Amino acid sequence: MMVVRAHPLFLLGGVLQPSVLLLVVFFARGQPTGEQAARVATAVLLMAYWGSTVWQGAAILRRERLIGTLAHFMRGVRSPMLVLTGKALGASIAPALLTSVTVAVMMVLLRSPISVASPGWFVVGLVAAVLSGTALGTLLCSLFLLTRFGGQLSSALLYPVFLLAGLLIPVEFFPAGIRWLGWFVSLRWAQQFLVSASQGTPDFSALALLGLLMVVYAVAAVTSFRRIDHLARVRGTLELG
Template structure:
C-alpha cells in the first residue's frame, strides 16, 4: 500500500508537469555551476570531482524548490485540504509527488554535468558504476528526506520562499560540495557532520575513483538520513495537528 501510494503520487506529478519544468534546475543551474567552477579551478582538479559536486548542487537546489512548490501548487489548486483529510495522509502523497517533481530535474542534471565536463575536455570517469549507482540512489533518498523536513516550513509560514533561499547556500557550503570542508572554521566543520550530502559526496567520489568506500561514511549518511526522516515525520504530524485544530492552511 505504501509503495503503491508513492508510485501513484509520483506518476500523477510527472504527468501534470510541463516538459520544460526541470530546465532551470536540471540544465541551466548545473551548466553555470560547472562552467564557473572549471574556469576557477586548477587544471589538476579532476572533472569527475567537479561534476559530482555540481550534480549534488543541482539536486539540492531542485529538492528545495520542487518540494516547496509542490505544496504551493496543491494549495493554489485547492487539492491540499483533500489530501490532508484522506487516510493515505500527507506524508506519503507529498513524498511521492515531490520525488516525481525532482526526477526529471535529476536526470537532466546528470546529463548536463556529463556533457559540460566532456565538452571542456575533462570527462567524467566512473570506475565502479554499480557502487556509484547504489550510492546515487541513497543520496537521492537522503536529499529527499531532508526536503520533506523543510516542507513543514512551507505549511507554517508565508515567508517560506525567503527561508528556502536562505537555506540553499549553507547546505552547499557545509556539505563540502565544491569547497572542501577542511577549509571551514572548526564550528562549521562540526555543523557539516550533520549534512548528509557531505558523506554522500565522499562516497560518490570513492566509487567514481574505484576506491573502497569508507563504512564510516555510509554509517553517517544513513544515520543523518534516519534523523531527517524522524524529524520530518514529527514535524509534519505537528503541522497536521495544528492545521486540523485551526482549520486553516497558512500558505500563500
C-alpha cells in the same frame, strides 16, 4: 520533457546551474583531472540537485495550498503522508536525472569525462542521495507551510549548505569552530562516497553516515507533518484553503 515544459524551473536547477558552475570552475581554473574532476563533477551534481530539491520538493504543500487542493489532500482516502512522500520522491528523481545527464554531457563537452571505477556503488550513492533529498524535501515542505515566506527561506538555505558541506570549497577553508556543522549535511557524505566510488575504493563509513542522516531527516519529516496535520485538523489554526 513534459516535466521540463511544465516547470521551466527544472531547466534552471537541472541544466543552467550545473552548466554555469562547471564553466566557471573549468575556465577560471583550468582542466581538473582524475580525482579532482570527479570531485568537481559530483559537487556540481549535488549542488544543483540540492537546489532543485529545496525549490521543487519543499514547495509541494505550498503549491497545493496555492491551487486550492490542500484541504482535499489532507482529508483524502489515502494517507496524506504516503501521497506526500510519493510527490517528494517524484520531485527528487526528475531533477536528479536531469542534473546527472547535464553534468555527464558537460564533462564530455569540456573534455574531461569521468571514469567510474565502481559503477554499482556509484549508483547506490546516487540513489541514497535521492532518498535523502526526498526525506529533506518532505521535511522542508511541512515546515514551509507554517510561513508565507517559504520562498525566501528556500533561497536562504542554499548557500549555508553549499558552504558547510564542503562541496566545491573544502571545509578546511573555514574556521575550525564551524566545520562540525557540515557533519549534519547529508550532501557532504554523499559527495565523499561518490568520489570514493568513482576511484574504485568505496568509503562505506560515508555511506553509513549518509544513510543515518537520511533516517534522521525522514523521522523529522514524519514528525513535522503530523504536527501540521494536528494544527490543521485538530486545533484548526492552520489555513488549508
